[in-house]
Amino acid sequence: MHLEIQNVSKKYSKDKYGLKNFSIHIEKGILGLLGANGAGKSTLLKMIATVSKPSLGNITLNKNNIVKDANYMRQQLGFLPQDFGVYPNLNAYEFLEYMAAMKGIGGKNLRAKIQQLLEGLNLIENAKKPIGTYSGGMKQRVGIAQTLLNNPKIVLFDEPTVGLDPEERVRFRNLISDLANDCIVILSSHIVSDIDTIADKVAIMKSGKLIEYGNQNHIINQVADTVFETIIDSNQISNFKEKHLVVSTSRINGKLKIRYVSQNPVQNSITQKATLEDAYLYLNSII
């Protein structure tokens, strides 16, 4: 599987771009798309899913132009949009049968497939109750099940872990890991911890642009040997923030423990092992 995004821009109105001259080459495995709100993640995923077209540029899947011929993508695609809505009066079985019909999936294996998905997503117990009675996390899992009905080769999840509790997140991660053997899986998030334990590669987006792309070590290496911890008086914090990028703070005996990224660490700092979170905040701050 090769997904190629070539110089893609999406212009929403005069001077308003969702994506600006964006290029990336994606192969099988799990890609984490990381960026703050408004970075362009949904804009990009919608164009890959062929529910929106680029204003400029091209997108190909295995060398097939999917802007011109959307069907090649749609046949192999599973997509969970950020604002996915479910039908409150249908139960999970009915909803998945309905979605299958919409996607043109039928046959005698459908029932077994639905059963397998409901089991894998821990929905069996409530599968005969109307979706309107489900919690946010359960609705989200129905949305995830829907993406997998057609055994997709490319699966896009737009902020899939919003609304999931920690246990549900673990389940989701396991499901995705099983899926990713020979598929392209792209999941977007604005939260580093949703991505760092699962993604083979990470793409960091800001203001409609790609600011870094590679495996996690490559990205973390951008801040190798520049992450430190130190303790300062509370009243020094604003002065400290002017000189260094503060990643996190915590209170300790009336003082502040600071984790920060800097080329010029203050005295009495202790070097820390850099994380994806450090690198993400650093790259966001410099570009």
Ligand SMILES: Nc1ncnc2c1ncn2[C@@H]1O[C@H](COP(=O)(O)OP(=O)(O)O)[C@@H](O)[C@H]1O
């Ligand atoms: N339909 C739209 N019309 C106008 N501007 C939009 C539309 N959708 C998104 N945008 C703008 O495009 C930018 C990228 O948005 P989006 O792709 O939703 O980012 P993300 O998913 O990373 O939060 C934002 O500035 C957003 O306001």
Ligand SMILES: [Mg+2]
């Ligand atoms: Mg979004």
